[in-house]
Amino acid sequence: MNLGQGAALQTGIAYALEHTGCEYIVTFDADGQHRVEDALGMVRLAREEDLAIIFGSRFLDDRTNPGWIKKVILKTAVWVTNLTTSLKLTDAHNGLRVIRRDAAERIDLKQDRMAHATEIVLELGRSGLPWREYPVELLYTDYSKAKGQSVLNAVNILVDLVVR
Numbered sequence: 001m002n003l004g005q006g007a008a009l010q011t012g013i014a015y016a017l018e019h020t021g022c023e024y025i026v027t028f029d030a031d032g033q034h035r036v037e038d039a040l041g042m043v044r045l046a047r048e049e050d051l052a053i054i055f056g057s058r059f060l061d062d063r064t065n066p067g068w069i070k071k072v073i074l075k076t077a078v079w080v081t082n083l084t085t086s087l088k089l090t091d092a093h094n095g096l097r098v099i100r101r102d103a104a105e106r107i108d109l110k111q112d113r114m115a116h117a118t119e120i121v122l123e124l125g126r127s128g129l130p131w132r133e134y135p136v137e138l139l140y141t142d143y144s145k146a147k148g149q150s151v152l153n154a155v156n157i158l159v160d161l162v163v164r
Contacts, residue, residue, distance in 0.1 A: 005029075005095075006116025010109040017104060025104050029095035038136040042098040045134060052103040052129030055089055055121075056096030060135035067140075081118050086125040089133060093117045096136055103129050 009027060016022045024043055028034040034056070042054040058064035059074075066074060074093060081092035095117070099107070106127045111119045124131065 004116075006109045006111045006119070009116060009120070010107070013099075013104050013107055017101065023101055025099045025101075027095060027097045027099065033138045033140065034096045035137055035139065038096060038134070039098070042096070042134045042136075045132070046098050046100060049132070050130065051132050052100040052127070053124050053131035054098040055091070055131065055133045056094040056136035057089070057091035057133040058094060058136060058138045059090040060133060061137075063135075063137040065140070066138070077118075081121055084118065085122045087121055087131065089121065091133070092121055094136065094138075099124070100129070103127055 016025045026039050046054050078092045107123050109116045
């Protein structure tokens with residue numbers, strides 16, 4: 001049974017935390033949009049600056065062009081997320097994150113579908129641990145567009161957050 005991305009992330013985080021040698025967890029979407037180079041740069045920054053959380057952001061530079069409709073919806077999601085969390089992000093629904101062990105131990109996702117993206121920001125923001133955003137490039141290929149979330153799914157995410 002497929003319980004969704006939120007449940008998969010919670011399972012992966014729990015698995016990683018069972019291994020004492022795990023210092024950082026890197027999360028990313030399975031649609032091929034994220035680049036390994038960005039993940040490596042984020043881990044390097046977390047180590048160099050002793051940061052607990054690094055959020056990837058496609059809006060810190062101009063390498064990513066999501067299209068104007070998707071950009072409006074993503075910016076609306078940022079606005080809602082920033083209203084409901086203690087963090088002020090530029091890209092609230094980017095799946096590329098680096099989470100240090102002590103931050104990961106504070107994550108207990110209840111949203112099993114896509115609303116987990118706001119929930120994880122909320123939980124990490126409450127931790128009070130040091131964080132930063134990192135400019136990343138998202139690759140919008142035919143494959144990633146076919147596998148990724150539709151623009152209309154934003155309504156489902158908002159319903160999940162309000163109802164649950």
